Amino acid sequence: MHSIPGRRVIMALFLIFLLLPIYWLVNMSFKTNSEIVSTMTLWPHAPTLQHYRRIFTDESWYSGYINSLEYVVLNTIISISVALPAAYAFSRYRFLGDKHLFFWLLSNRMAPAAVYALPFFNLYSAIGLFDTPWAVALAHCIFNVPLAVWILEGFVSGVPREIDETAFLDGYSFPRFFIKILVPLIASGIGVAAFFCFMFSWVELLLARTLTSVQAKPIAAIMTRTVSAAGMDWGLLAAAGVLTIIPGALVIWFVRNYIARGFALGRV
């Protein structure tokens, strides 16, 4: 690929721009609150783990991470499993209203969460799912299912039709063909789709906060507790923030070789 002059400098500057605010957060999470407030130091002069210790020992803190992970994983599983057959149908068959259905699905990906916050609150209270991970997992389906269908459809289309036909000639039933042949063939696609479902469910806050109160409160909502009458607990807030970055960073690391490919399909 042809590149532009000075690309190393540009790239380096941009990466510094990306990393500097994150570094500052990490830096603050290792400082004591008195150091944060009283002096401006570029690295922690008296490094402390007190904020992290507090999060890992206080149940009301670490349960937030568990709650968040719970609904994110639930949502990813639901999204992928309903999206797989649909992606196959959209890729292989033409049926009544297929194009309209596809557009309708995608338009839901674009719907503002703020619009749905209040009706979701009413809906999930009415059916008794309010304040459970299921409520958030189902609510996040509104943008993750269309996304998963969109990504997977591209990957299914990349599998030649002849493979389906041969399998059916060999006497595979549809479900068996689907699980034994198609799913392994598009495994990387499922990985990419799961990555994006995980990502969008993990970063969303408005719906997650609206649909939970005590039992299933996500970490993002718990973080607002650091504001108290005694002022902000900056160190604790920073430590909690750093810990929310870690799952994302781990997921990126695992799918780093597929990211470009997922984006190449232009389906994010």
Added chain:
Amino acid sequence: MDKTVNQKAWFLVLPVFLVVAFSAVLPLMTVVNYSMQDTFGNNQFFWNGVGWFKELLDPSTDLGGRFLASLGRNLFFSMVILAIEVPLGIVVALSMPRQGWTVAACLVILALPLLIPWNVVGTIWQIFGRPDIGLLGYVLNAIGLDYNYVSNDIDAWVTVIVMDVWHWTSLVALLCYAGLKSIPDAYYQAAQIDGASRWAVFKAIQLPKMNRVLLIAVLLRFMDSFMIYTEPFVVTGGGPGNSTTFVSIELVKIALGQFDLGKAAALSLVYNLIILIVCWIFYTVMTNAGVERRTQAETEPAAARKPVGALQPVPALQPKEGVA
């Protein structure tokens, strides 16, 4: 590759249809219902017809004024961040290293801001920009700029925009990078033989190849910035005054803050309609671009046409026709 007509395919789509209908259509019906009524609490509702909608589109009323002002701010915000993020994203994509471990490292760092929960993005910038404890605010004040995003409108805007650039330029860059990767080397060799300048290569080869991913990038960035809520809410809370109150923030204020269901529902519907229209325009443009691409591809000689399979982007909304 033609698709067979098979109505039974509906059974495969049914689960998706049910899940999305449950979480989209049902709530939307509630919204439509509320939008026609007024409430004084206690679950007492009164028919209000199209009253809220009239008020919403009339800038002289309180509701209309607030809605139109936040809509204006939001559109301005979307334009500014598009004007910054798209060119910057292209430049970053062009600056990606060619090979080696640095490629993976750059990809991972680029993707990092995308995986941070939105409220934490807000928190990061809230801390980073504070004049007393944040590096950015401290440095800016140290070199003599009077920077304070809590009390100054312009500073608040700059902070919110820089934050969005920080958060989302990577998405544009990654999309463009994927588009660039799909250009076969033969194109560049041909350009070299013709003695094309760097700029000519960009204009004649790279930009057209990035066309489609750029369109998707613009669509996604426009949509997401148009419904932005969490990040500015955490950093500025919509202030100072109302200067960074975007449509979503206004909506949540009315819906969950004042529990003014009728007004909020009417606002939601208009808001949703705007998004649906923009989405439809993009859908049409993208579909048409796909058709043009195909007719153009058919007139080209077959050998020059198709680069290697896997990384070749397929037209987004109708992929089957695009794959050779």
